[in-house]
Amino acid sequence: MSGVASLSRTVDDNAPYDVEEVRTDFPILSEKIYGKPLVFLDSAASAQKPRVVIEAMKNLYEHEYANVHRGLYWLSERATDRFEQARRTVAAHLNAAHDHEIVFTRNGTEAINLVAATWGRTFLKAGDEIVISELEHHANIVPWQMLRSEKGIVIKVAPITDEGELRMDAFRALLGPRTKLVAIAHMSNVLGTIFPVKEIVASAHAIGAKVLLDGCQAATHQRVDVQDIGCDFYAITGHKLYGPSGIGALWGREELLDAMPPYMGGGEMIDKVSFEKTTWAPLPHKFEAGTPAIVQAHGLAVALDYMNGLGLERIARHENDVLRYANERLGAIPGLRIIGTAPSKASVVSMLADFAHAHDIATVIDREGVAVRTGNHCAQPLMARLGVNATVRASIGLYNRRQDIDALAEALEKVRRVFG
Amino acid sequence: MSGVASLSRTVDDNAPYDVEEVRTDFPILSEKIYGKPLVFLDSAASAQKPRVVIEAMKNLYEHEYANVHRGLYWLSERATDRFEQARRTVAAHLNAAHDHEIVFTRNGTEAINLVAATWGRTFLKAGDEIVISELEHHANIVPWQMLRSEKGIVIKVAPITDEGELRMDAFRALLGPRTKLVAIAHMSNVLGTIFPVKEIVASAHAIGAKVLLDGCQAATHQRVDVQDIGCDFYAITGHKLYGPSGIGALWGREELLDAMPPYMGGGEMIDKVSFEKTTWAPLPHKFEAGTPAIVQAHGLAVALDYMNGLGLERIARHENDVLRYANERLGAIPGLRIIGTAPSKASVVSMLADFAHAHDIATVIDREGVAVRTGNHCAQPLMARLGVNATVRASIGLYNRRQDIDALAEALEKVRRVFG
Amino acid sequence: MANLEKFEEFVDNLSQLDDETRFEYILDLARKHRHDPFPASDMTPEHEMHGCQAKVWIVHEQRGDMHYFRGHSDAAIVNGLVTMMTDSFSGLTSREIAELSIDHVRKLNLGSLTMQRQVGMMAMLKYIKKLGLAQAA
Amino acid sequence: MANLEKFEEFVDNLSQLDDETRFEYILDLARKHRHDPFPASDMTPEHEMHGCQAKVWIVHEQRGDMHYFRGHSDAAIVNGLVTMMTDSFSGLTSREIAELSIDHVRKLNLGSLTMQRQVGMMAMLKYIKKLGLAQAA
Numbered sequence A, B: 001m002s003g004v005a006s007l008s009r010t011v012d013d014n015a016p017y018d019v020e021e022v023r024t025d026f027p028i029l030s031e032k033i034y035g036k037p038l039v040f041l042d043s044a045a046s047a048q049k050p051r052v053v054i055e056a057m058k059n060l061y062e063h064e065y066a067n068v069h070r071g072l073y074w075l076s077e078r079a080t081d082r083f084e085q086a087r088r089t090v091a092a093h094l095n096a097a098h099d100h101e102i103v104f105t106r107n108g109t110e111a112i113n114l115v116a117a118t119w120g121r122t123f124l125k126a127g128d129e130i131v132i133s134e135l136e137h138h139a140n141i142v143p144w145q146m147l148r149s150e151k152g153i154v155i156k157v158a159p160i161t162d163e164g165e166l167r168m169d170a171f172r173a174l175l176g177p178r179t180k181l182v183a184i185a186h187m188s189n190v191l192g193t194i195f196p197v198k199e200i201v202a203s204a205h206a207i208g209a210k211v212l213l214d215g216c217q218a219a220t221h222q223r224v225d226v227q228d229i230g231c232d233f234y235a236i237t238g239h240k241l242y243g244p245s246g247i248g249a250l251w252g253r254e255e256l257l258d259a260m261p262p263y264m265g266g267g268e269m270i271d272k273v274s275f276e277k278t279t280w281a282p283l284p285h286k287f288e289a290g291t292p293a294i295v296q297a298h299g300l301a302v303a304l305d306y307m308n309g310l311g312l313e314r315i316a317r318h319e320n321d322v323l324r325y326a327n328e329r330l331g332a333i334p335g336l337r338i339i340g341t342a343p344s345k346a347s348v349v350s351m352l353a354d355f356a357h358a359h360d361i362a363t364v365i366d367r368e369g370v371a372v373r374t375g376n377h378c379a380q381p382l383m384a385r386l387g388v389n390a391t392v393r394a395s396i397g398l399y400n401r402r403q404d405i406d407a408l409a410e411a412l413e414k415v416r417r418v419f420g
Numbered sequence C, D: 001m002a003n004l005e006k007f008e009e010f011v012d013n014l015s016q017l018d019d020e021t022r023f024e025y026i027l028d029l030a031r032k033h034r035h036d037p038f039p040a041s042d043m044t045p046e047h048e049m050h051g052c053q054a055k056v057w058i059v060h061e062q063r064g065d066m067h068y069f070r071g072h073s074d075a076a077i078v079n080g081l082v083t084m085m086t087d088s089f090s091g092l093t094s095r096e097i098a099e100l101s102i103d104h105v106r107k108l109n110l111g112s113l114t115m116q117r118q119v120g121m122m123a124m125l126k127y128i129k130k131l132g133l134a135q136a137a
């Protein structure tokens, strides 16, 4: 389903791709902001979409749209086919053992909440422990806090080093007989650190705890193989994967999903309903109440096809090259400090400037057409740990290039002149 | 934001619109199925989308897309503006007192589940009663059954007449001192009945019960004024309102929403997060964890603008005309019985044929290009009440016309010839 | 794999038909089935296969090492499909049943009757395998 | 409504500027503010306004029937905007404060500094009204 252009680009799998050519796949990248070319460095918040994704959704609405699963007519069968094909694409992308281990959600946040509200509510009791880390996104903190309020579970927080790495010794020391779940980011949205997830899983499984990985960032920068990692749940979000807004997915091990009660009630997720008793549909429908995000699931699948067309390894190599360049170029700006320097990191440069407030930086560089994120990045506890209020974060997507970093650096120099 | 064409059509507010002209707004309606023109009579399951909606979403992705609420740069501000403008459009459409009474959800099902999981879990206790009706969609049955399993509440079911009307006497008799909520469809998706919601609200409020209306069907066929109706919660779903898949909305009274705990935890819905304590964002963000369905909210707003451009009253008049014609034309087919004959009904014709199974009917008429729904319509208890397994349901959208009914009638005659 | 003669016959026949006649063919199967009616006494919940819009019953019998299936649906087209499935896969051994896969369903070219019905056929195959293998275990 | 002289002056000035100079103007307000620094002792949680990316503190005082505001932000641009708001709406009576509306914010033409910042300004206005009216009640 990926464009012909991108297929032809994959002839030599090891050669880097032509980023200028790739950029033409993304309509928004030729926008002008205040008359200046857009320099988009906020893909970690949400990525831009290639034309094939936008067109695929348009086509579905224009030629094959209907509600899914319940219609016996051609359009409904087409739409159902697209939707279930999307599930297969996501399953293959994560190397899930079964297609029905993929549950479509609105976003990554809902994927994690689903686990907290069904698995957590059913299998955890007062005193049971969940281990998270200091650098979690709010999406992987708040659902567990809500469960804590309800059930009296205990949340233990594994510390990170100043560089942004998980302190594995301290992490292991938190694991104990009452640990039921380790819920941890595969990659940090603030520091870019990639956690050693296989080691984490091995330690957690050794004491019988399950592992949920928040893969909302990681899945956009590397190949994810849930069977190889060995985790139990994996959450992704479509809009960061060059797919549309309004779609995410939870992967869960079949036997765990089977044992979990449904999350929401309604159409699609039932087998038989009477006022007295209702029985649930088999996986994955048990967890997909109501009309799903049909077109968005298809859009996500096309986005994954697009990424695979470029090659996940090539994307990673390209992004890493830009990241290295960014570290050099931005690291050379006086008064600017890069935080998050773990050896294993991807795509993200978080910065603190001594010459201006992050808010002022964002405002000034916006006027140069440069889009970065400032603030706490939905990770207030991490900010507290780092002793800062806000950082300026530039994040690199598959379409960014060294010039984007140059534009950011020049804009930051301008900030220094205005405020310094 | 509605197309110029539709604006020019509203010059005389009372004149019926030209349905053939309106049909050209919907690209899919010119599709051919097995070489025959598509006759789409399944809008009650999901409506088709006008070009303005599809294009508006495409444009947002191509020119103004970014994550919302947290970015200080131009694109993010644009996207946020679109998203919050969509909220205002929905609020205005339902005549909500405040924009922040609109919570965006994935679909109507989630809107109802949100109320069950937050308001229900917090304010209901064992023995408290919820009154629903015999003709509810599973989306307005199963969430309450799940709450019943958890909390020991009691679900009482108000009966309907053979014509499909609510038996108001019996309904009132079910209301009592323990009734905390009446959760009822504004309009039936199977029979088309429109319930007397103002009367229902008056009776429920008289004994201090709250009222949730499932407006997933009703809102597509008439003007809804939640303040005039006087209800407490109102659920709608975008894909039936000519909007995209993946978006719905809950309207709730400010003071109720304020008193409810959040549903999901994550980004957007918090004020301050620390590992010890987290406080919630104000309405509506408290209920919108994670990246919302940004582009879909915009698409829904454009769809509502489109409907308003045509005129809600004119749409209703047009649909009622086609409905009357359908009753005559289909009612004249030997062996075919129309079920659901309440005086106050809209848009839906449910049928039973003595000459063929609903499944066979659907299969045969599909080959004639006619799309209708067969089955239990996610309303198994109603099917049981009516003593049938499945009905054939034709439903009428703003773009349907008498010819569509003729095509259906002819296809049904063909079924009679094949199976009769 | 032996004993798939009946199945191969269906595959052959269907592959030679166009959409219109394929449809007639399946309805014919359902009509033939009328002469060998499925007893009402077998239309019980324990024989009912869930998840279809139409009701489907399948009865399994083992004779020696061989498995036999009979089925019925209240909808004519589904009835034709059920007949196709039960006739195809009756007379197989447990081992042979274990080897059946969705490729067998795919080989039955249903033309425009695909997708939802293909899903239904897959479900039937699964159910047949479950019945056959439960017995074998 | 009386006493909105300072506000009208801002409206006038801003309307005559283009994007670039408007930006400078707001930064100038922040710089002027440096000569009348907001005491660190007032940067307490009770004076902090929530919901902004930058920290914002606003202190309210009532003298007779009149309300006076002083504010500060750790970010320069926000600081300029806070100054604009507190200067605009100081010296009003409770009744006058009650009548302030989002139209006032809209009149302050912020050009390309709109939207998020406009939202922030609305929030400040709301906060100012809350402070002023709580006192009045």
Ligand SMILES: Cc1ncc(COP(=O)(O)O)c(C=O)c1O
Pocket (backbone or CB within 6 Å): A267, A289, A290, A291, A292, B044, B045, B107, B108, B109, B110, B137, B139, B140, B185, B187, B188, B189, B214, B216, B217, B237, B238, B239, B248, B378
């Ligand atoms: C009356 C009624 N309620 C609720 C729903 C659920 O809507 P959705 O599937 O979009 O959540 C539907 C539609 O299927 C409906 O017709």
Ligand SMILES: Cc1ncc(COP(=O)(O)O)c(C=O)c1O
Pocket (backbone or CB within 6 Å): A044, A045, A107, A108, A109, A110, A137, A139, A140, A185, A187, A188, A189, A214, A216, A217, A237, A238, A239, A248, A378, B267, B289, B290, B291, B292
């Ligand atoms: C690490 C991480 N987890 C979870 C999320 C939540 O994703 P979403 O907002 O799409 O639900 C994000 C993105 O904001 C993230 O970066």
